[in-house]
Amino acid sequence: MKVELTEVLWLDEQEQLSLTELAGLSGLSEAELHELVDFGAIIPVDPGAEPLGFRADCVVTARTACRLRTDFELEAQGLALALTLLNRIHDLEAQLRDLSAQLPRRP
Amino acid sequence: MKYKDYYGILGIEKNAGVPEIKKAYRKLAHKYHPDVSKEPNAEERFKEVAEAYETLKNPEKRAAYDQLGSYQPGQDFRPPPDWQKQYSDTHFSADDIDLSDLFAGLRGGRFHARQDHGKISMPGEDYEVAVHITLEEAYRGTEVELDLSMPEFDDKGVLRRVPHVVKARIPKGVTDGQRLRIPGKGGKGFNGGRNGDLYLNIVLHPHSLFRVSGHDLYFDLPLAPWEAVLGTSVDVPTPGGPVRLKVPPGTHAGQKLRLGKRGLPKPRAGEGDLFAIVQIAVPGVVSERDRALYQQLAQGSTFNPRGHFEQELKNESRTH
Numbered sequence: 001m002k003v004e005l006t007e008v009l010w011l012d013e014q015e016q017l018s019l020t021e022l023a024g025l026s027g028l029s030e031a032e033l034h035e036l037v038d039f040g041a042i043i044p045v046d047p048g049a050e051p052l053g054f055r056a057d058c059v060v061t062a063r064t065a066c067r068l069r070t071d072f073e074l075e076a077q078g079l080a081l082a083l084t085l086l087n088r089i090h091d092l093e094a095q096l097r098d099l100s101a102q103l104p105r106r107p
Numbered sequence: 108m109k110y111k112d113y114y115g116i117l118g119i120e121k122n123a124g125v126p127e128i129k130k131a132y133r134k135l136a137h138k139y140h141p142d143v144s145k146e147p148n149a150e151e152r153f154k155e156v157a158e159a160y161e162t163l164k165n166p167e168k169r170a171a172y173d174q175l176g177s178y179q180p181g182q183d184f185r186p187p188p189d190w191q192k193q194y195s196d197t198h199f200s201a202d203d204i205d206l207s208d209l210f211a212g213l214r215g216g217r218f219h220a221r222q223d224h225g226k227i228s229m230p231g232e233d234y235e236v237a238v239h240i241t242l243e244e245a246y247r248g249t250e251v252e253l254d255l256s257m258p259e260f261d262d263k264g265v266l267r268r269v270p271h272v273v274k275a276r277i278p279k280g281v282t283d284g285q286r287l288r289i290p291g292k293g294g295k296g297f298n299g300g301r302n303g304d305l306y307l308n309i310v311l312h313p314h315s316l317f318r319v320s321g322h323d324l325y326f327d328l329p330l331a332p333w334e335a336v337l338g339t340s341v342d343v344p345t346p347g348g349p350v351r352l353k354v355p356p357g358t359h360a361g362q363k364l365r366l367g368k369r370g371l372p373k374p375r376a377g378e379g380d381l382f383a384i385v386q387i388a389v390p391g392v393v394s395e396r397d398r399a400l401y402q403q404l405a406q407g408s409t410f411n412p413r414g415h416f417e418q419e420l421k422n423e424s425r426t427h
Contacts (some may be wrong), residue, residue, distance in 0.1 A: 003138075003274040005250060008287040008307065008372055010278075025288075025304070027233075050134050060286050064142050065232075071136055071157065086142065096123075101318035101325045104361070 005090075015056035016045060022054050026062030028069070032076065036065060039080030063085070108185065110178035111206050113159035121173075125164060132160040158207045168210050208266050220426040231294035231303035232257070238307045240277060242314045242324075246346040246371055248279035255305075257294050273305060281372035283311040284323055316344060322371040322379025328364065329388035330354060345369045345381055352383060360387045 007046050009015070023030045036042040039053065042061055044052040061083060114365065115119050139146055139153040162168045171194045178184045178291070194213070238251055243426060252274045259269040273292050281287070286308055295304025317324040324334040328343065339358035342349050345366065362385045370379025 002250065003272045006273060006275045006289050006292060008275055008277065008289050011286040011288055012374060013305075014375065041155070057286065061286070067142060068140075071140060071153075072133075082143075097283075098320040101320040101323075102382070102384065103361070104327050104386055 002039055011056045011058075011059055013055045013057065017054045017056055017059070019052045019054070022058060022062055025059050027066040028062055032065075032069075033062065033075040037085065038064075039077065039084075041065070041080040041083040108204055108206060110175075110180060110182045110184045111155070111158070112177075112180045113163050113172060115180060116155050116159040117163065123163075128160065128163050132164075134158060161207075162210045165213075168213050171213060172210065172324070194201070204266060205258065205268055207423075208268065211258075211266075227298060228300035229297040231296040233272055233303040233306065234293045235306040235308060237310050238275075239310045239312060240279065240281075240373075241312050242317055242319065244277070245278060245281050245309070249277045251275055251277055253305075259295050262298055275307065277307075277309070278320075278374070279310045279372045282371055283309065283319055285309040317381075319371070322373050322381065324327070324370045324379065325382045325384055326361075327382060327386050328352075328354075328357065328383035328384045332387055332389065335359065335385065335387050343383060348372070348405075354385075358385055360385055362399040 008050060010026075017025070019030055020105075023033055028036075033042065037044060037047070042054070042058055042065070044054050046053065064086065065079055065083055068074055068082055072082075074082060114123070117123075117128065117334045119127055119131050125133070135156040136153065138144060139149045139156060141150040141153055144153070156318060162172050171190075173323065174193070175184070175186055176191055234255065234257065234304065236253055236255065238253070240249055240251070252272060255271040255273060256268050257271055258266055261355065262265055271292075273289065275287075275289055275292075277287070286306060289305040289307065291302040292305035296302045311338065313317055316326050318326065324346070326343075330339070330340070330341075334341075338358065339354045340351050341354060343352045343366075347369065350369065352366065354364065358364070364383040364385065366381040368378040369381035372378050393401070
Protein backbone atom coordinates (compact mmCIF):
# COMPACT_ATOMS: atom_id res chain seq x y z
CA MET A 1 0.00 0.00 0.00
CA LYS A 2 1.36 3.40 -0.96
CA VAL A 3 1.71 5.69 2.03
CA GLU A 4 1.00 9.34 1.40
CA LEU A 5 3.72 11.80 2.34
CA THR A 6 2.58 14.16 5.11
CA GLU A 7 3.81 17.69 5.69
CA VAL A 8 4.62 18.73 9.26
CA LEU A 9 3.93 21.94 11.14
CA TRP A 10 6.70 23.77 12.96
CA LEU A 11 6.30 24.34 16.67
CA ASP A 12 8.45 27.44 17.02
CA GLU A 13 8.37 31.18 17.62
CA GLN A 14 7.32 31.93 14.04
CA GLU A 15 3.92 30.29 14.44
CA GLN A 16 1.32 31.66 16.83
CA LEU A 17 -1.69 30.13 18.52
CA SER A 18 -4.76 31.62 20.18
CA LEU A 19 -5.71 30.68 23.74
CA THR A 20 -8.49 28.45 22.40
CA GLU A 21 -6.12 26.69 19.99
CA LEU A 22 -3.55 26.15 22.74
CA ALA A 23 -6.23 24.72 25.03
CA GLY A 24 -7.44 22.38 22.25
CA LEU A 25 -3.94 21.11 21.50
CA SER A 26 -2.72 20.74 25.08
CA GLY A 27 -5.74 19.25 26.86
CA LEU A 28 -5.74 22.07 29.43
CA SER A 29 -8.80 24.27 29.84
CA GLU A 30 -8.61 27.98 28.99
CA ALA A 31 -9.07 28.74 32.73
CA GLU A 32 -6.08 26.51 33.59
CA LEU A 33 -3.99 28.20 30.91
CA HIS A 34 -4.95 31.61 32.31
CA GLU A 35 -3.78 30.43 35.75
CA LEU A 36 -0.43 29.23 34.35
CA VAL A 37 -0.04 32.59 32.58
CA ASP A 38 -0.81 34.41 35.87
CA PHE A 39 1.85 32.31 37.65
CA GLY A 40 4.37 33.05 34.88
CA ALA A 41 4.79 29.40 33.87
CA ILE A 42 3.53 30.04 30.33
CA ILE A 43 4.34 33.38 28.73
CA PRO A 44 2.10 34.86 26.03
CA VAL A 45 3.59 36.81 23.13
CA ASP A 46 2.17 40.05 24.57
CA PRO A 47 0.99 39.58 28.17
CA GLY A 48 -0.98 42.85 27.98
CA ALA A 49 -2.85 41.98 24.79
CA GLU A 50 -6.39 40.69 24.64
CA PRO A 51 -7.06 38.07 23.35
CA LEU A 52 -3.84 36.34 24.38
CA GLY A 53 -1.56 34.87 21.71
CA PHE A 54 1.17 32.26 22.22
CA ARG A 55 4.24 31.04 20.37
CA ALA A 56 3.49 27.61 18.89
CA ASP A 57 6.27 26.01 20.95
CA CYS A 58 4.19 26.80 24.09
CA VAL A 59 2.27 23.65 23.08
CA VAL A 60 5.20 21.58 24.36
CA THR A 61 5.08 23.28 27.80
CA ALA A 62 1.27 23.18 27.94
CA ARG A 63 1.18 19.47 27.05
CA THR A 64 3.79 18.78 29.72
CA ALA A 65 1.60 20.72 32.16
CA CYS A 66 -1.41 18.61 31.22
CA ARG A 67 0.53 15.37 31.77
CA LEU A 68 1.95 16.53 35.11
CA ARG A 69 -1.46 17.73 36.32
CA THR A 70 -3.03 14.35 35.51
CA ASP A 71 -0.19 12.05 36.53
CA PHE A 72 0.71 13.80 39.81
CA GLU A 73 -2.73 15.27 40.58
CA LEU A 74 -1.18 18.74 40.90
CA GLU A 75 -3.15 21.93 41.55
CA ALA A 76 -2.34 25.09 39.60
CA GLN A 77 0.27 26.61 41.92
CA GLY A 78 2.22 23.34 42.32
CA LEU A 79 1.97 22.78 38.58
CA ALA A 80 3.28 26.27 37.80
CA LEU A 81 6.21 25.73 40.18
CA ALA A 82 7.04 22.35 38.62
CA LEU A 83 6.89 23.85 35.12
CA THR A 84 9.09 26.80 36.07
CA LEU A 85 11.70 24.45 37.56
CA LEU A 86 11.52 22.10 34.56
CA ASN A 87 11.97 25.03 32.17
CA ARG A 88 14.97 26.17 34.19
CA ILE A 89 16.46 22.66 34.02
CA HIS A 90 15.90 22.54 30.25
CA ASP A 91 17.59 25.94 29.82
CA LEU A 92 20.58 24.82 31.91
CA GLU A 93 20.82 21.54 29.99
CA ALA A 94 20.77 23.48 26.72
CA GLN A 95 23.57 25.76 28.00
CA LEU A 96 25.55 22.71 29.08
CA ARG A 97 25.10 21.11 25.64
CA ASP A 98 26.20 24.36 23.94
CA LEU A 99 29.30 24.64 26.13
CA SER A 100 30.13 20.97 25.72
CA ALA A 101 29.90 21.34 21.91
CA GLN A 102 32.59 24.03 22.14
CA LEU A 103 35.02 21.85 24.10
CA PRO A 104 37.63 20.03 22.05
CA ARG A 105 36.90 16.33 21.77
CA ARG A 106 40.47 15.15 21.26
CA PRO A 107 43.30 15.76 23.74
CA MET B 108 -2.80 -11.01 24.81
CA LYS B 109 0.33 -10.63 26.98
CA TYR B 110 -0.13 -10.81 30.74
CA LYS B 111 1.10 -7.91 32.86
CA ASP B 112 1.62 -8.29 36.59
CA TYR B 113 0.21 -4.97 37.80
CA TYR B 114 0.94 -5.77 41.46
CA GLY B 115 4.53 -6.65 40.62
CA ILE B 116 4.96 -3.51 38.52
CA LEU B 117 3.89 -1.36 41.49
CA GLY B 118 5.86 -3.56 43.93
CA ILE B 119 2.86 -4.24 46.18
CA GLU B 120 1.12 -7.29 47.64
CA LYS B 121 -2.12 -8.55 46.10
CA ASN B 122 -4.05 -7.52 49.20
CA ALA B 123 -2.69 -3.94 49.17
CA GLY B 124 -5.21 -1.24 50.04
CA VAL B 125 -5.88 1.91 47.95
CA PRO B 126 -3.54 4.13 50.08
CA GLU B 127 -0.68 1.66 49.51
CA ILE B 128 -1.42 1.53 45.78
CA LYS B 129 -1.41 5.33 45.60
CA LYS B 130 1.82 5.59 47.61
CA ALA B 131 3.57 3.04 45.40
CA TYR B 132 2.37 4.82 42.25
CA ARG B 133 3.54 8.25 43.46
CA LYS B 134 6.98 6.92 44.37
CA LEU B 135 7.43 5.25 40.98
CA ALA B 136 5.90 8.20 39.09
CA HIS B 137 8.50 10.52 40.64
CA LYS B 138 11.20 8.09 39.55
CA TYR B 139 10.00 7.35 36.02
CA HIS B 140 7.77 10.18 34.80
CA PRO B 141 9.26 11.02 31.37
CA ASP B 142 8.94 14.77 31.96
CA VAL B 143 11.11 14.68 35.07
CA SER B 144 13.13 11.45 34.92
CA LYS B 145 16.55 10.75 33.45
CA GLU B 146 16.27 7.00 34.09
CA PRO B 147 16.86 4.78 31.07
CA ASN B 148 13.55 3.57 29.55
CA ALA B 149 11.70 6.01 31.83
CA GLU B 150 8.82 6.48 29.39
CA GLU B 151 8.25 2.77 28.96
CA ARG B 152 8.46 2.15 32.72
CA PHE B 153 6.12 5.03 33.49
CA LYS B 154 3.52 3.73 31.02
CA GLU B 155 3.52 0.38 32.83
CA VAL B 156 3.28 2.06 36.23
CA ALA B 157 0.44 4.39 35.15
CA GLU B 158 -1.42 1.50 33.52
CA ALA B 159 -1.10 -0.63 36.66
CA TYR B 160 -2.27 2.28 38.83
CA GLU B 161 -5.25 3.11 36.57
CA THR B 162 -6.46 -0.48 36.85
CA LEU B 163 -5.76 -1.21 40.51
CA LYS B 164 -7.06 2.08 41.95
CA ASN B 165 -10.48 1.39 40.42
CA PRO B 166 -12.33 -1.36 42.40
CA GLU B 167 -14.27 -2.58 39.32
CA LYS B 168 -11.20 -2.81 37.12
CA ARG B 169 -9.19 -4.39 39.91
CA ALA B 170 -11.85 -7.07 40.48
CA ALA B 171 -11.95 -7.84 36.75
CA TYR B 172 -8.14 -7.94 36.60
CA ASP B 173 -7.93 -10.28 39.61
CA GLN B 174 -10.44 -12.62 37.93
CA LEU B 175 -8.13 -13.01 34.94
CA GLY B 176 -5.91 -15.25 37.05
CA SER B 177 -2.15 -15.23 37.51
CA TYR B 178 0.42 -15.81 34.81
CA GLN B 179 4.05 -15.02 34.24
CA PRO B 180 4.66 -11.40 33.10
CA GLY B 181 4.74 -11.35 29.30
CA GLN B 182 3.09 -14.77 29.03
CA ASP B 183 0.44 -15.15 26.30
CA PHE B 184 -2.94 -15.84 27.85
CA ARG B 185 -6.66 -15.74 27.20
CA PRO B 186 -9.24 -14.62 29.75
CA PRO B 187 -11.07 -17.60 31.34
CA PRO B 188 -14.19 -18.71 29.35
CA ASP B 189 -16.71 -17.18 31.74
CA TRP B 190 -14.69 -13.96 32.20
CA GLN B 191 -15.75 -12.37 28.92
CA LYS B 192 -19.39 -13.32 29.61
CA GLN B 193 -19.24 -11.79 33.07
CA TYR B 194 -17.44 -8.58 32.23
CA SER B 195 -18.05 -7.80 28.61
CA ASP B 196 -21.09 -7.16 26.46
CA THR B 197 -19.00 -7.03 23.33
CA HIS B 198 -16.73 -9.43 21.57
CA PHE B 199 -13.04 -8.79 21.41
CA SER B 200 -10.19 -10.82 20.14
CA ALA B 201 -7.52 -11.56 22.72
CA ASP B 202 -4.93 -11.73 19.94
CA ASP B 203 -5.00 -8.14 18.73
CA ILE B 204 -5.68 -6.23 21.93
CA ASP B 205 -3.47 -5.00 24.71
CA LEU B 206 -4.41 -5.43 28.38
CA SER B 207 -4.35 -1.64 28.88
CA ASP B 208 -6.76 -1.09 25.94
CA LEU B 209 -9.09 -3.68 27.42
CA PHE B 210 -9.22 -2.07 30.85
CA ALA B 211 -9.54 1.42 29.40
CA GLY B 212 -12.95 0.30 28.04
CA LEU B 213 -14.38 -0.89 31.37
CA ARG B 214 -17.22 1.23 32.69
CA GLY B 215 -20.01 0.35 35.12
CA GLY B 216 -18.44 -3.02 35.79
CA ARG B 217 -18.54 -4.14 32.14
CA PHE B 218 -16.55 -3.66 28.98
CA HIS B 219 -18.66 -1.93 26.38
CA ALA B 220 -18.43 -1.57 22.67
CA ARG B 221 -17.89 2.10 21.91
CA GLN B 222 -21.07 2.30 19.79
CA ASP B 223 -23.24 1.62 22.85
CA HIS B 224 -22.49 5.12 24.05
CA GLY B 225 -24.78 6.86 21.63
CA LYS B 226 -23.49 9.55 19.41
CA ILE B 227 -21.05 11.22 21.77
CA SER B 228 -18.10 12.23 19.68
CA MET B 229 -14.66 11.50 21.10
CA PRO B 230 -11.41 13.08 19.89
CA GLY B 231 -8.60 10.69 19.08
CA GLU B 232 -5.54 10.48 21.28
CA ASP B 233 -2.38 12.48 20.58
CA TYR B 234 0.86 10.54 20.22
CA GLU B 235 4.50 11.57 20.59
CA VAL B 236 7.37 9.80 18.90
CA ALA B 237 11.11 10.40 18.84
CA VAL B 238 12.49 10.63 15.30
CA HIS B 239 16.21 9.89 15.03
CA ILE B 240 17.93 11.46 12.05
CA THR B 241 21.51 12.14 11.01
CA LEU B 242 23.12 15.55 10.80
CA GLU B 243 23.23 15.22 7.02
CA GLU B 244 19.48 14.53 6.98
CA ALA B 245 18.85 17.59 9.15
CA TYR B 246 21.02 19.66 6.78
CA ARG B 247 19.15 18.81 3.61
CA GLY B 248 15.77 17.66 4.98
CA THR B 249 14.51 14.09 4.75
CA GLU B 250 11.53 11.80 4.72
CA VAL B 251 10.83 9.34 7.52
CA GLU B 252 8.45 6.41 7.73
CA LEU B 253 7.03 5.75 11.18
CA ASP B 254 5.52 2.39 12.09
CA LEU B 255 3.01 3.00 14.86
CA SER B 256 0.44 0.86 16.62
CA MET B 257 -2.69 2.57 17.94
CA PRO B 258 -5.80 1.24 19.70
CA GLU B 259 -8.81 1.83 17.47
CA PHE B 260 -12.52 0.97 17.53
CA ASP B 261 -13.68 -0.93 14.45
CA ASP B 262 -17.12 -0.56 12.79
CA LYS B 263 -18.68 -2.77 15.45
CA GLY B 264 -17.20 -0.67 18.23
CA VAL B 265 -14.67 -3.34 19.13
CA LEU B 266 -11.27 -2.16 20.28
CA ARG B 267 -8.27 -3.44 18.37
CA ARG B 268 -4.60 -2.56 17.96
CA VAL B 269 -4.17 -1.25 14.44
CA PRO B 270 -0.83 -0.69 12.72
CA HIS B 271 -0.37 2.78 11.23
CA VAL B 272 2.36 3.88 8.88
CA VAL B 273 2.98 7.61 8.70
CA LYS B 274 5.38 9.00 6.13
CA ALA B 275 6.46 12.52 7.00
CA ARG B 276 8.65 15.11 5.36
CA ILE B 277 11.18 16.47 7.84
CA PRO B 278 12.04 19.91 6.49
CA LYS B 279 15.60 21.21 6.51
CA GLY B 280 16.14 23.52 9.45
CA VAL B 281 15.31 21.07 12.22
CA THR B 282 17.87 20.56 14.94
CA ASP B 283 18.19 18.45 18.07
CA GLY B 284 15.10 18.77 20.29
CA GLN B 285 12.92 20.42 17.62
CA ARG B 286 9.24 19.51 17.95
CA LEU B 287 6.97 19.17 14.93
CA ARG B 288 3.25 18.49 14.73
CA ILE B 289 1.29 16.45 12.21
CA PRO B 290 -2.39 17.29 12.64
CA GLY B 291 -4.82 14.39 12.42
CA LYS B 292 -2.21 11.60 12.34
CA GLY B 293 -2.68 10.51 15.96
CA GLY B 294 -5.43 8.22 17.26
CA LYS B 295 -8.66 8.03 15.28
CA GLY B 296 -11.57 10.11 16.59
CA PHE B 297 -14.87 8.37 17.23
CA ASN B 298 -18.38 9.39 16.16
CA GLY B 299 -17.12 12.38 14.24
CA GLY B 300 -14.58 13.46 16.85
CA ARG B 301 -11.40 14.90 15.40
CA ASN B 302 -8.40 12.65 14.97
CA GLY B 303 -5.57 13.15 17.42
CA ASP B 304 -2.26 14.72 16.42
CA LEU B 305 1.16 13.18 16.07
CA TYR B 306 4.06 15.05 17.67
CA LEU B 307 7.60 14.40 16.46
CA ASN B 308 10.58 15.00 18.72
CA ILE B 309 13.71 15.29 16.58
CA VAL B 310 16.82 13.58 17.94
CA LEU B 311 20.10 14.04 16.05
CA HIS B 312 22.52 11.11 16.01
CA PRO B 313 25.93 12.14 17.33
CA HIS B 314 28.23 12.96 14.38
CA SER B 315 31.78 11.68 14.16
CA LEU B 316 33.14 15.16 13.41
CA PHE B 317 30.61 17.91 14.09
CA ARG B 318 29.13 18.83 17.46
CA VAL B 319 25.76 20.58 17.42
CA SER B 320 24.73 23.67 19.36
CA GLY B 321 21.34 24.82 18.08
CA HIS B 322 22.01 25.53 14.40
CA ASP B 323 25.74 26.17 14.95
CA LEU B 324 28.28 23.39 14.49
CA TYR B 325 31.70 22.93 16.07
CA PHE B 326 34.59 20.72 15.05
CA ASP B 327 38.22 20.33 16.10
CA LEU B 328 40.89 21.64 13.73
CA PRO B 329 44.28 20.08 14.50
CA LEU B 330 47.22 22.24 13.33
CA ALA B 331 50.93 21.52 13.34
CA PRO B 332 52.84 23.98 15.58
CA TRP B 333 54.45 25.69 12.57
CA GLU B 334 51.03 26.01 10.84
CA ALA B 335 49.67 27.80 13.92
CA VAL B 336 52.70 30.12 14.07
CA LEU B 337 53.10 30.88 10.38
CA GLY B 338 49.46 30.63 9.30
CA THR B 339 48.19 28.40 6.53
CA SER B 340 45.19 27.49 4.38
CA VAL B 341 43.54 24.11 4.98
CA ASP B 342 40.71 22.22 3.35
CA VAL B 343 38.02 21.47 5.95
CA PRO B 344 34.83 19.44 5.69
CA THR B 345 31.47 21.18 6.14
CA PRO B 346 27.98 19.64 5.86
CA GLY B 347 27.64 21.39 2.50
CA GLY B 348 30.99 20.15 1.13
CA PRO B 349 34.67 20.98 1.68
CA VAL B 350 35.83 24.61 1.86
CA ARG B 351 39.25 26.21 2.16
CA LEU B 352 39.84 27.88 5.54
CA LYS B 353 42.52 30.52 6.02
CA VAL B 354 44.31 30.14 9.34
CA PRO B 355 45.95 33.45 10.31
CA PRO B 356 49.54 33.54 11.64
CA GLY B 357 49.78 33.38 15.42
CA THR B 358 46.67 31.22 15.86
CA HIS B 359 46.58 29.68 19.32
CA ALA B 360 45.08 26.48 20.75
CA GLY B 361 41.40 26.78 21.64
CA GLN B 362 40.84 29.68 19.23
CA LYS B 363 37.52 29.54 17.38
CA LEU B 364 37.68 30.20 13.65
CA ARG B 365 34.22 31.03 12.31
CA LEU B 366 32.93 29.89 8.95
CA GLY B 367 29.83 32.05 8.62
CA LYS B 368 26.59 30.43 7.42
CA ARG B 369 28.21 26.99 7.08
CA GLY B 370 26.22 25.44 9.95
CA LEU B 371 22.75 23.89 9.84
CA PRO B 372 20.05 25.77 7.93
CA LYS B 373 17.50 27.56 10.11
CA PRO B 374 13.76 27.08 9.65
CA ARG B 375 12.45 29.13 6.72
CA ALA B 376 15.63 31.24 6.18
CA GLY B 377 19.23 31.71 7.26
CA GLU B 378 21.94 29.35 8.46
CA GLY B 379 23.89 28.76 11.61
CA ASP B 380 27.68 29.13 11.67
CA LEU B 381 30.42 26.53 11.65
CA PHE B 382 33.28 26.95 14.12
CA ALA B 383 36.68 25.30 13.90
CA ILE B 384 38.25 24.90 17.35
CA VAL B 385 42.02 25.00 16.93
CA GLN B 386 44.17 22.32 18.51
CA ILE B 387 47.93 22.29 18.31
CA ALA B 388 48.86 18.72 17.42
CA VAL B 389 52.29 17.29 18.12
CA PRO B 390 53.64 14.15 16.46
CA GLY B 391 53.63 10.97 18.55
CA VAL B 392 56.87 9.83 16.98
CA VAL B 393 59.55 12.41 16.08
CA SER B 394 62.14 11.65 13.42
CA GLU B 395 65.80 12.43 14.05
CA ARG B 396 65.65 15.28 11.54
CA ASP B 397 62.55 16.82 13.13
CA ARG B 398 64.09 16.49 16.59
CA ALA B 399 67.17 18.34 15.41
CA LEU B 400 64.99 21.11 13.95
CA TYR B 401 62.99 21.42 17.19
CA GLN B 402 66.21 21.53 19.20
CA GLN B 403 67.56 24.23 16.93
CA LEU B 404 64.35 26.20 17.46
CA ALA B 405 64.44 25.67 21.23
CA GLN B 406 67.98 26.98 21.45
CA GLY B 407 67.40 29.96 19.19
CA SER B 408 63.92 31.12 20.24
CA THR B 409 63.27 33.75 22.90
CA PHE B 410 59.58 32.81 23.16
CA ASN B 411 58.47 32.10 26.74
CA PRO B 412 54.91 30.74 26.90
CA ARG B 413 54.97 30.95 30.71
CA GLY B 414 56.05 34.55 31.07
CA HIS B 415 52.96 35.33 33.15
CA PHE B 416 54.07 32.74 35.77
CA GLU B 417 57.20 34.70 36.62
CA GLN B 418 55.65 37.34 38.91
CA GLU B 419 53.62 34.66 40.71
CA LEU B 420 56.71 32.49 41.21
CA LYS B 421 58.67 35.48 42.59
CA ASN B 422 55.84 36.25 45.06
CA GLU B 423 55.73 32.61 46.21
CA SER B 424 59.50 32.42 46.74
CA ARG B 425 59.32 35.60 48.90
CA THR B 426 56.62 34.08 51.17
CA HIS B 427 58.43 30.73 51.68
